[in-house]
Amino acid sequence: xxxxxxxxxxxxxxxxxxxxxxxxxxxxxxxxxxxxxxxxxxxxxxxxxxxxxxxxxxxxxxxxxxxxxxxxxxxxxxxxxxxxxxxxxxxxxxxxxxxxxxxxxxxxxxxxxxxxxxxxxxxxxxxxxxxxxxxxxxxxxxxxxxxxxxxxxxxxxxxxxxxxxxxxxxxxxxxxxxxxxxxxxxxxxxxxxxxxxxxxxxxxxxxxxxxxxxxxxxxxxxxxxxxxxxxxxxxxxxxxxxxxxxxxxxxxxxxxxxxxxxxxxxxxxxxxxxxxxxxxxxxxxxxxxxxxxxxxxxxxxxxxxxxxxxxxxxxxxxxxxxxxxxx
Ligand code: F6P
Numbered sequence: 001x002x003x004x005x006x007x008x009x010x011x012x013x014x015x016x017x018x019x020x021x022x023x024x025x026x027x028x029x030x031x032x033x034x035x036x037x038x039x040x041x042x043x044x045x046x047x048x049x050x051x052x053x054x055x056x057x058x059x060x061x062x063x064x065x066x067x068x069x070x071x072x073x074x075x076x077x078x079x080x081x082x083x084x085x086x087x088x089x090x091x092x093x094x095x096x097x098x099x100x101x102x103x104x105x106x107x108x109x110x111x112x113x114x115x116x117x118x119x120x121x122x123x124x125x126x127x128x129x130x131x132x133x134x135x136x137x138x139x140x141x142x143x144x145x146x147x148x149x150x151x152x153x154x155x156x157x158x159x160x161x162x163x164x165x166x167x168x169x170x171x172x173x174x175x176x177x178x179x180x181x182x183x184x185x186x187x188x189x190x191x192x193x194x195x196x197x198x199x200x201x202x203x204x205x206x207x208x209x210x211x212x213x214x215x216x217x218x219x220x221x222x223x224x225x226x227x228x229x230x231x232x233x234x235x236x237x238x239x240x241x242x243x244x245x246x247x248x249x250x251x252x253x254x255x256x257x258x259x260x261x262x263x264x265x266x267x268x269x270x271x272x273x274x275x276x277x278x279x280x281x282x283x284x285x286x287x288x289x290x291x292x293x294x295x296x297x298x299x300x301x302x303x304x305x306x307x308x309x310x311x312x313x314x315x316x317x318x319x320x321x322x323x324x325x326x327x
Pocket of ligand 1: 174
């Protein structure tokens with residue numbers, strides 16, 4: 001079987017161990033795995049790692065378990081946004097006799113995979129690779145755990161200086177549609193306030209909470225704001241809090257793309273390895289048009305159509321836990 005593998009969209013720590021797992025798992029079947037460079041762009045540019053007919057040797061992916069970024073490079077590819085582009089990609093896959101495709105990425109990547117599947121007879125198994133943890137069909141996406149770790153490291157450091165100066169820090173984290181990254185960083189970092197895309201950020205309520213915290217003797221505050229919160233991020237939240245008389249002196253820190261980098265943590269390496277192997281096995285069992293994920297510790301395949309129809313939302317119990325802890 002000739003399998004193309006690509007990483008697309010925002011890179012995520014764990015994409016590299018996932019690539020390694022796919023190449024090594026495919027050895028059992030004597031498959032020919034081809035690395036497609038820079039996501040879907042690599043199909044249009046016919047940019048294949050070492051050539052389109054070369055079988056990658058498992059030794060060539062040695063040492064990828066702990067490497068951050070995307071070894072194959074990644075991109076967002078505008079040509080995939082219209083049907084003509086998708087059909088062109090299909091033609092190129094056919095010209096090069098690909099039998100299967102494993103795209104690793106988030107919602108945009110998997111939407112592209114679903115669209116290719118409408119016109120292509122080859123098999124497709126997508127893998128969830130994004131720090132956002134916003135995909136349906138899996139409890140955790142590859143990259144999320146490392147990004148949480150990165151956020152918590154930053155929060156721990158900011159807590160030191162917040163404590164020294166009796167200050168409040170707003171920390172903006174990524175997450176346009178799902179507040180999981182914000183919520184997990186807030187929980188693990190012991191943060192007092194969190195604003196997520198799933199709920200409306202109420203400045204009045206937050207100021208009332210902050211006044212209560214001050215009265216209780218709290219001297220430092222960390223508020224995590226998801227970039228997709230209802231006010232549009234931490235800078236907007238800070239301005240609104242100032243206007244409504246926030247009782248703490250504030251500073252704003254935007255973590256930005258720092259969250260996408262770094263060596264994948266063990267949880268991401270393990271998830272990437274499990275899902276990479278599962279995807280290859282699924283192809284050999286004849287599966288197609290699905291995303292491989294893990295739900296409650298079990299491997300699951302969810303139709304791409306279902307995966308891309310919406311976004312995961314923060315679990316209610318996580319929201320409640322944050323509230324319960326901020327006293
Ligand atoms: O989807 C992953 C992600 O990192 C999001 O968290 C973020 O909103 C977006 O990508 C940023 O994308 P770009 O690097 O294209 O600005």
